[in-house]
Amino acid sequence: MDQVLDIILRFVAITVVFVVVLLVVAYTVLAERRILGFIQGRLGPNRVGYGGTLQPFADLLKFILKEDIVPDKSTRFVYFLAPVIATMAALMTMIVYPFGPEVTLPVIGSIQLVVARFDVALLYVLGVTSLGVYGIALAGWSSNNKYSLMGGLRSSAQMISYELALGLSLIGPIMLAGSLDLGQIVEVQSRWHGTGWLILFAPLSFITYLIAAIAETNRVPFDLPEAETELVAGFHTEYSAMKFALFFLAEYINMFTVSMLATTLFLGGWNVPFADVVFGRGTFLFALVSVIGFLLKVIFFLFLYIWIRGTLPRFRFDQLMSFGWKFLLPLALLSIFVTATLVFLKVL
């Protein structure tokens, strides 16, 4: 009976997390359009609902009702499989992020605010996100279209190159926390009343991670796989209706994922400075403030993404490659060296 209750609880947790993720994604899209509008001196979508708040649902309805066009000469099975892989790989990482401390509720008892906590959570995130490239590569290949294929190839090359810098930039926080468990990494940062954020000890790693993460999610200025001025729409040129929506969804979920990882590893996760002094650890209010703090940090990163998109132009492909291999990778190695020295000398 206990096992059944456990499974039900986990099922509820997964559902809640997925619904929240999809809602956040929907409003990130809206926020992006409004903020870009503001940056470019125009209004953006503001007609559906108050100030455009119902725009995501209108878009969704439109995606569902549009005709689903499949190119005649496409490789049909792979063409259908690609958006599924992209979305699944993006959604699967959501379960490991601790978005709040342990909290005691009246009926259920003490629960941890994380869907699944396990030993190698960080490696799990790396592994699952590295599968996302198949969605894009296979979409480009199966569409049987030159632009799509170019987009798919570019994306594969880009993701392989920047995955190295991304992986190396995570070594710093791992060394400082001494664990691959995201829960443990957040716990380490809650010293000094929740201000012991790892960005203070590994700023180089943080910068490397931030840049590599933008490249991994195919966002401006690294959005060469879908560079609309040269490749029409890149790998999803031939996709329409809901299948296109799935790629769109995957991109924004990936944005959300890397924002959550950045928050968890570098900005203290759910730790809000001096919240334990004001509310006391383990109380309901403390948990509430922590969850809100976590969300605010994630939203900051999402805003940063949109801000960068509104500010920077796109790289050329050779610039992208030489930047990744000749600047970012050495920078990541340097950050590992510095952090390792500090850890060895027991400075931290």
Next chain:
Amino acid sequence: MLVLLFILFGGLAVGCAVNMVAQRNPLYCAISLIGVFMSLACLYLMLAAPFIAAVQVIVYAGAIMVLVVFVIMLLNVEQEEKRRIRMGFLVPAAIALAAALIAEVTFILAFVDSEPLQVSDVGLTRSIGPALFTQYLLPFEITSILLLMAIVGAMTLARRTGELSARARVVPGDQMLALSEIDPTTSHEAPGTVEAHTTSEAARVLGITKRE
């Protein structure tokens, strides 16, 4: 529950492996192989080795197979044609190996004690790390140097362009030119031809100044 999951992932691994051999399209083979790696990772997880499972996914499914798919896409490999097997000795060899495998499995099922081992911590991060950097440090370092040599070798091979500038572009397609046109010192009587692989070679022969 565990048995059900084992049957699910084991079956998936075997099914994907069979599909990989049976498929004619190289990309489908690659996708099936990814399926095999993923199922194996799930099996490792069930054997309480999360670190090995994660590394399996990151290294094999996430890195190596991406490169394989990349190459298949880049070369646009056509569907393999159905043809007669040329190496006839492979058929008896396959039968012999299959027989050996079946014999092994029978031996294990019949004679080896099937009591499960005590749950060990072999596959955990905290046991792999210290072992790698203390007990197995020498093999670890040797492997590292081997990989470094491979990287340096690959770079040397890739950069082997002689005195040509880094800006030189390879002319797509084969261009067969008379040897005398490439190298004026050779006699005009010699009928040998040579391939011009680079733009500058072709440009020099055709009397065009290459734009820098």
